Amino acid sequence: MPRLEFQLEKTATGSRARAARFRTLHNEVLTPLFMPVGTHATVRGQRFDSILDSGSQVLLANTYHLLLRPGVEVFEKFKGLHNFMQWPRSVLTDSGGFQIFAMPNDRSMSEEGAKFLSYVDGKHILLTPEKSIETQKAIGSDIMMVLDQCVPSTVDKAEARAAMELSNRWALRSLAARGDSPQSMFAIVQGACYQKLRKESAAFLTAHPFDGFALGGLAVGESKQQREDTVEFAAALLPENLPRYLMGVGTPIDLLEAVHRGMDMFDCIIPTAHAEQGVAYTWKGKILLRRGVYKMSEEPIDRSCTCIACKQYSRAYLHHLIKTGEPLGRQLVGAHNIHFYHNLMSAMRLHILADTFAAFYASTREQLVASDGENPIKAPRVRENTKPMELGDYEVVVSGTGISRIRHMSSGETMHPVITPEQEAQELYVNQSRLLERAATQENLVLWDVGMGACANVMAAIKTFEEASAVGKTKARLHVISFEHDLDSLRLAIQHTDRFQYLRHGGPSSILETGEWASKKHSVEWKLMTGNFLELLEEALPPDIIFWDPYSTKTCRDFWCVENLKRIFDHAAERETPGATEFFTYSASTAVRASFLAAGFHVAQGQATGFKGQTTVALTEGALPWRRDTLLGKEWLERWERSDARFPLSLSGENETDLLEKVRLHPQFVTIH
Ligand SMILES: [Zn+2]
Secondary structure, three states, rough: OOOOOEEEEEEEOOOOOOOEEEEOOOOEEEEEEEEOOOOOOOOOOOOHHHHHOOOOEEEEEEEHHHHHHHHHHHHHHHHHHHHHHOOOOOOEOOOHHHHHHHOOOEEEOOOOOOOEEEOOOOOEEEHHHHHHHHHHHHOOOEEEEEEOOOOOOOHHHHHHHHHHHHHHHHHHHHHHHHHOOEEEEEEEEOOOHHHHHHHHHHHHOOOOOOOOEEEEOOOOOOOOHHHHHHHHHHHHOOOOOOOEEOOOOOOOHHHHHHOOOOOEEEEEEEHHHHHOEEEEEEEEEEEEEEOOOOOOOOOOOOOOOEEEEEOOOOHHHHHHHHHHOOOHHHHHHHHHHHHHHHHHHHHHHHHOOOOOOHHHHHHHHHHHEEEEEOOOOOOOOOOOOOOOEOOOOEEEEEEEOOEEEEEEOOOEEEEEOOOOOOHHHHHHHHHOOOOOHHHHOOOEEEEEEEEEOOOHHHHHHHHHHHHHHOOOOOOOOEEEEEEEEOOHHHHHHHHHOOOOOOOHHHHHHHHHHHHHEEEEOOOEEEEEEEEEEEHHHHOOOOOEEEEEEEOOOOHHHHHOOOOHHHHHHHOOOOOOOOOOOOOOOOOOOOHHHHHHHHHOEEEEEEEEEOOOOOEEEEEEEEHHHHHHHHEEHHHHHHHHHHHHOOOOOOOOOOOOHHHHHHOOOHHHOOOOO
């Protein structure tokens, strides 16, 4: 007998969005539902009266943290968390699986459970499914989660399968440990971004009497598109008549997209975590309250909002609190964000019930992703930037569609010519490099940024990393080493931050002034090596990831030659924990690929960007498991044999036949059948 009296009220026409209600041990819950995160039995910086007023129905609490502090004995004495924290509505507890995942270096996994060191007293703790459920029982949550093994969402299939199968076995042990407790229990469908695995996991788990189902292992490294596709596919595998919970997601637009695909419940720390940086979410997108344009603003964050921050305070006051780091600033902005998230959920619910959701979805999507950083909402006055558009050998060029780029005048080459610099940096370099996924499993990550130019690539990487760090999704240190001999392109771009907005960050100006920048908070170090890369490369820490964005082979031939690529290959082998170095570059030319192969790298097809059909990934052996599906195969070799650009780029005119043999006999082609 299911413990929640779940009732599906309506499914929208033209969408899979659902409205439902169910009853927990404490209250009736209406969906779509957002659950604020109360890690340590408190939603950081918020008072419960404000949370209750804003309409929170369920709070999420973290079993892992509460187990370590205050400890089970406290919950036993107080007869549960509700009484301890004086919270009258529902509580959902996670199982600790995600936190174990987030500290890959300090724990060991076995069939029995996960063993780790307590950050409170340094003692060894074995978290088994039984121990997790025993703790959740003592906490007395309305909804318990099974213990699962979370892996980065883009791991290879074998690893994803092993984690999924272990999670399935742990789910049954969790269910048995629940016994006849009146608390509900949700199972977690795993399987990363592999549809086959998601299907198997769902088929296995839905055959058992769980009270609801969650999708786990998302928002941990995959792209937005992969996430949406996985949610769409997996949501359809879950029973109609039980709640569906998407764990750890996300921004307002993420919630809208996931509700549209059939999910009911969500939790995320973004509303309060981003509030600390002064980010306020509204129906017109996000407002970055740190921006100077708000210094004099008498307006509230959102005139239509009824939260305490909007009823009483101006943007100017909030801007001031955030700038001075006052706790009241994050409290007020956090209260607004939680209020807004709940408003968004109830608006979705009303539209589903009125069967107008599809139109609501279409009209709201674009607005939610807007940001005042791109489109000033109320700048006091717009000053025309009169700085010259040229510096040294560089000029700013503006396309017909208004996109600004930097052009190197003597070679005629334009940086990021295909799509916008930010987009290309994100798609071709950051997303493809699996930066966050590697940061989840490696303590130190070394990134080479070759051809720094106007910093589009490196800033995309640093911002991505900082965002993940702000929400606790990485514990790694990121070491960025940029190589550039001519800093004029950056100097020019920095005079035009109205056109190159990604440069509005402390890093680039510090790099220009001192050659380095660091963020203690997010564990990022960034160093510039000025001069000719080819003279400097052996002095730099060996890389894990290389963003390879020098000028083309025509302008900058030396960079692409076998001899120099071979030096990088040899230097990469010096990495403390060597084995997995990956090169990302925009070129897909036959001669360039042949040069990488002759230098010893394996070569895979890189993702397309804009109208560019292909790019290239070169990799050392340790990275093979991630690229098996895209490695160049026999067909490429056959095309190469027929090509007139067969000869790898070489400086010394090394024996032509030898070089051709190195390509032909590369293990990549020998082992592929
Ligand atoms: Zn408000």
